Amino acid sequence: MTESKVQSPIEDFDWEAYANGETAGSKSREELVSTYDESLKTAKDNEVVTGVVKSISKREVRVDIGMKSDAIIPVSEFRYNPDLKVGDEVEVFIETLEDENGQLRLSHKKACQTRSWDRVNQALENDEVIKGYVKSRTKGGMIVDVFGIEAFLPGSQIDVRPIRDYDVFVDKTMEFKVVKINQEYKNVVVSHKALIEAELEAQKREIISKLEKGQVLEGKVKNITAYGVFVDLGGVDGLVHITDLSWGRVSDPHEVVQLDQDIKVVIIDFNDDKKRIALGVKQLLPHPWDNLDPNLKVGDHIHGRVVVMADYGAFVEVQPGVEGLIHVSEMSWSQHLRSAQDFLKVGDEVEAVILTLDREDRKMSLGIKQLKKDPWENIEEKYAIGSRHAAKVRNFTNFGVFVEIEEGVDGLIHISDLSWTKKIKHPSEFTSIGSDIEVQVLEIDKENRRLSLGHKQLEENPWDVFETIFTVGSIHEGTITEVMDKGAVISLEYGVEGFATPKHLVKEDGTQAKLDEKLNFKVIEFNKDSKRIILSHSRIAEDANKAEQRAAKASSKKPKRNDNREEETVAAPAIEKTTLGDLGALQALKEQMQKEGK
Secondary structure (H helix, E strand, C coil), X not given: CCXXXXXXXXXXXXXXXXXXXXXXCCCCHHHHHHHHHHHHHCCCCCCEEEEEEEEECCCEEEEECCCCCCEEEEHHHXXXXXXXXXXXXXXXXXXXXXXXXXXXXXXXXXXXXXXXXXXXXXXXXXXXXXXXXXXXXXXXXXXXXXXXXXXXXXXXXXXXXXXXXXXXXXXXXXXXXXXXXXXXXXXXXXXXXXXXXXXXXXXXXXXXXXXXXXXXXXXXXXXXXXXXXXXXXXXXXXXXXXXXXXXXXXCCHHHCCCCCCEEEEEEEEECCCCCCEEEECHHHCCCHHHHXXXXXXXCCEXXXXXXXXXXXEEEEEXXXXXXXXXXXXXXXXXXXXXXXXXXXXXXXXXXXXXXXEECCCCEXXXXXXXXXXXXXXXXXXXXXXXXXXXXXXXXXXXXXXXXXEECCEEEEEEHHHCCCCCCCCCHHHCCCCCCEEEEEEXXXXXXXXXXXXXXXXXCCXXXXXXXXXXXXXXXXXXXXXXXXXXXXXXXXXXXXXXEECHHHHECCCCCECCCCCEEEEEXXXXXXXXXXXXXXXXXXXXXXXXHXXXXXXXXXXXXXXXXXXXXXXXXXXXXXXXXXXXXXXXXXXXXXXXXXXX
16 A cells, blocks of 8 residues: 655645635735736747746657746757757747637747847848858859858859869858848858958968069969969969960960969069969970070971961971971972962971071071972973973963973963964963963073963964965955954954954945854955954955956957957956965865864
């Protein structure tokens, strides 16, 4: 049987007051009611107060804040305080003093959030340094837990130098400054960079004050661009231009340095406020020209690699940092204007001859055509006057055709030396650029490296034969091929052309001869030297009329019995002129010209 516990009576209990309905000892009911009402007045909705843990179960925590009843809070709101025990004081947020069921509703989680939000705002207002826990990485930066609030840390605010790997900061506790708060959306932005900028600015001013041209410093490669490398000198950035990385040609700075690499640099120049600092790396190394073989001289052969191409030439690297220029004029003996890309390309390994060498100015000119013999040295032997050769048409002018017999050997065919018979106004009527053409050497100009060439000279001069065919007074059939203000061009047999002025194109009926009309023409002038034949159609009728008039006059003066003989005498000369040029000779000439390809 369990022994019952005997309770001792309260010594100062007022039994008389109890009998009268007063149960509060020395205090009156009114005082107790007043005290209770005052306790209710000290707490209000949406306020954070301190309460005492009365009990803890697996699901709930009962908290007393001095009200008429305790509040039940889910134990999950205390997960960040696993050591919570009965009697502990905790901060709670009063959601409502009395809900529809007359119950007090509290929240520990909201109390923490409210306190955190006040704490964050205070940190921004006081420019305070706070600690935060980097929870995870997100787009453009990191998520940081500050006082239980998730704040955003932009990537640009992590450090003063660009960050390439954000993951190294995850799960780290770092110091921050609150730089921005959006009260409406409850967004917080923090910065770690802001903490070190002030310190770096002071350090930067100290470094800048000590900068001098020629000073050698150590730095870290901060960024690499197509035009150069940015180097951190300890809070101050300087640029090493791509041309100052190496004495040799550099197409990509990544070939020379890497990110975060420690390098030595020399200060080349800076502006007045020393905010733009030009650095150099190659200046710390001996100049390659100082190591160039002292025995090299003009005329020596040298090997190298083409590193840069331009229209006017190619730059050849003979050793790192030492280059020579092969001008396009030194690539071929040819006189034709051409681009250097027709001969070389970047990366070609070449052998060249040193043409000039200036060690003081560090310049060298090279040539590759000198590796071949100059074709003009023995031009009289290889291309003697009268010799025949195959050539290629390179260019036209109004007065002739420029051709190349071989590389470096050029010549001009004057327009008058293209054809014996054809009147050529422009060389393009006779040939085309790039075509092959047979030529004969007429003259040699060794000093100016030019040949005078002819094409028509490959054939016999047909004008020697034409002189016997197209005699003055002879009549030939021709076709008008061109009509101009000054006259018309008439195409005759054997490919010969003649010319007739407008007055010589009048027909017997008084009309003017027209284009493509086929008529008989009389030769009134023949000039072998200028290869000119002047024709007339109207002269045929005029001469016939004159002959008739002469015949009429003669018949009136002589006896009638002699009329037949006089007519024969008058008519004979005209018949003789129309039959000049024996048909056999003409046929032989025609066959000869066909045989020669005309």
